[in-house]
Amino acid sequence: MRPALTRRRFIGISAAAAGLALLPFGVPARAGEEAVRWHGRALGAPAELIVHHRDRAQAERLVARATTEIARLEGIFSLYASDSALSTLNRLGALAAPPPELVEVLETSRAVWRLSGGAFDPTVQPLWLAYARHFSAPDADPAGPPRDEIAAALALVGLDKVGFNRDRVSFSRPGMALTLNGIAQGFITDRIVELLRAGGVTSTLADIGEVRALGLRPDGSPWRVGIAGDDAQTVELVDRAIATSSAGGFRFAGPGSPGHLLDPRSGMAASLHESVSVLAPEAATADALATAFCLMPAAEIEALLPSLPGVEVRIS
Template sequence: MSPLLSRRRFIGVTAAAAGLGLVPFGHAPRAEAHLVTWQGQAMGAVATLQVHHHDRAAAERLVERALAEVRRLEAVFSLHRDDSALSTLNRQGFLIAPPAALVELLSECRRCWELTGGAFDPTVQALWILYRDHFSQPGADPQGPPETALQAALARVGFGQVAFDADRIVLPRRGMGLTLNGIAQGYATDRVVDILRAGGIASSLVDMGELRAIGPRPSGEPWRVGLADPDHPERIGETLDLVDQAVATSGGYGFRFEPEGRFNHLLDPRTGASAGLYRSVTVVMPSAMAADALSTAFSLLPPGDIGQAVQRLGEGQVHLLTASGETIMLQV
C-alpha cells in the first residue's frame, strides 16, 4: 500500500516492515512468514492489525495480547453492549466498585473538561438521545426538537456534577448518562501502543479508530497520513508527517442526524447546538487519547480559546478548516 493513508478511507492501516496497523473483530489471526495479520472491528470502528516480527510466534502473541486488551476495554466502555460497565452505569445511575480503567478514563475526562472550559463533556449522552429520538420519528420537525425538550435534556448535562472514585461512580440526576465515544478509541489506541512497545515493536502505525505512530517508518522516514477533505470525504485534503505522535480529526460530516447536516454528532454541552464553526478540526498530540478528546472539544471553541488551551498544555498542533474555508494552524 502507498505510504499516503486516508484516515477516513482507511481506518485499517498497513504498517510496512515492522509494525502494526489496526481493522473488524471476529477473524482469527493468520501468519504469513513473519507477518501476522488480524482484521475485525474494535471500539465500534473498523480496524486492522499487522505485526511484522523476526519470530512468528512472538508476533502472534502480540496480536492476541492486543486483541485481549481491546476486548477487555469494550466490556468497560461500549454503549453497544448492554452488559458493559458504562451501559450498566447509565441504566442504574451508579456503579459500585467500577473497573479501574473506567475510573482512569473519567479522570482524563475531568482534565479535558477543565482544560476546555467544559466544552469536552461526556454527559452529552442526554443530548444525543434527544436528537436521535427526534429525528427517528416520521415527519420530524427539520428545525429540531422543541425548546422545552432541549432544555430538559440540558438539565441532565454537566460533568462537574458526576462523582467518581475507586469505590463508586454516581450520576446525580435521573436520565443522566455518559458517552466515552470522544475519548475511548484514543485510550484503546494508546493501550495497544503500550503493549506493542513492551513487546519490542519500534516502528508501527496503530489505528483503533484514532491513529498513533510508533517511531518512524522502518525506512527512517516519518509516517505520512492523509486527512479527508471534509467536502469530499473520499478524497485526501491534507497530509501530515508523524513520528511518535497521534492524530485525530473531528468534523460534522462524520455523522449527521438529518440529511441537511444542521444537526451533527458534535454537540455543545453548554447550548445543545451542533458544532458549526469548522469543517474539520485535526489535533496532533503525543497521545491518541488527548488528540481524540481535544479534536472533539476544539470543534466547539473559537481559535483564541483553542490557542490558550494548547499553550497551557505546552505541546501539540491544531489544524482548523473554518466554515468559510480559511485554514488556521496553531501550535506550541
C-alpha cells in the first residue's frame, strides 16, 4: 500500500487541502513579523508551518529545527519505513528500549481506547490489512472480506493485548500490528508547536497532519480554518487544535465500497457520521477522539464531553 492510502484526517491549512483550510482573514502582520512558511510532507501527507517572529533569521532557524524533528519522529512512527521503531515492533512483535515518544503515544492511545470503549484502537492494523488484501483481488466481493477472515483479524485486535513500559513494548499474540495513523500526526503537531514555543514563538499555525494554533495572529485576531464540505464551517483557533475524521475519505475499491473507518470492535466499516471535527487543547487528543467519535453514537459522545475539559465536537 502507498502511504496515501491510510486513514487520513482530511486536514490542511492551504487552500488546496481537502479538509481544513487557512482563511486569509484579518489585517496584515506588523512590520518585521512577516510569516516564515514551510511546506513539506510528514508521514506521507502534506504538512505546513506558518511561523511569526520578530527575528526572521531566528524563525528560519526554528523552522529548520522543526523539520529535523519531524524527520526524527517519522523514524519512530512511520508505518511504511521498514527501519522505523513502529515497523520494527510490527515485524518482531516486541521492541526493547522503545523511544519514549512511542511509549507516550501508547499511553495516550490507551486512555482514549478506554474512554471510547474500544472505538479507538491502534491495534486495528490486522483488520485494515485484511480489507486491503481482500480488495486487491480483481473479483473481490464489494461487501468486504468473508466473516471468517474478519474474525481471524479481530482475534489480533485489542490494545489490552499490548504490554508496554519504558523498557519494552510487546504483543501477546503473533500477527498483531499497530497503526498510529489516528494519533501520531497529532502528536507530531504538538511536538512541533512546543518546539517553536520554546524558541520564543508566540504566534504560529502548524499542520503536520492535524492543525494546532499557538497564540493569536500578529494582528490580534484568532487563527481561522475552514472545514471543507457541503456546508463549509469556519473555526477560530487560539491555543487549540482541531482534527476532522470523514467517512468520505479513502475507500478500498472506489465509490460504494467499504471506507477507511473500520470499527475495531465489530470489524465492519461502519462510520455513524459523515464527518466529525474535534477541537481540543492538544492535537493528539483531537486526532484520536475524532477517529473514535466517527464510530460512536452522538448520545455516547455527548455523555463523554463532561469528562473532557476543553473539548468541543462538531458532527455532520
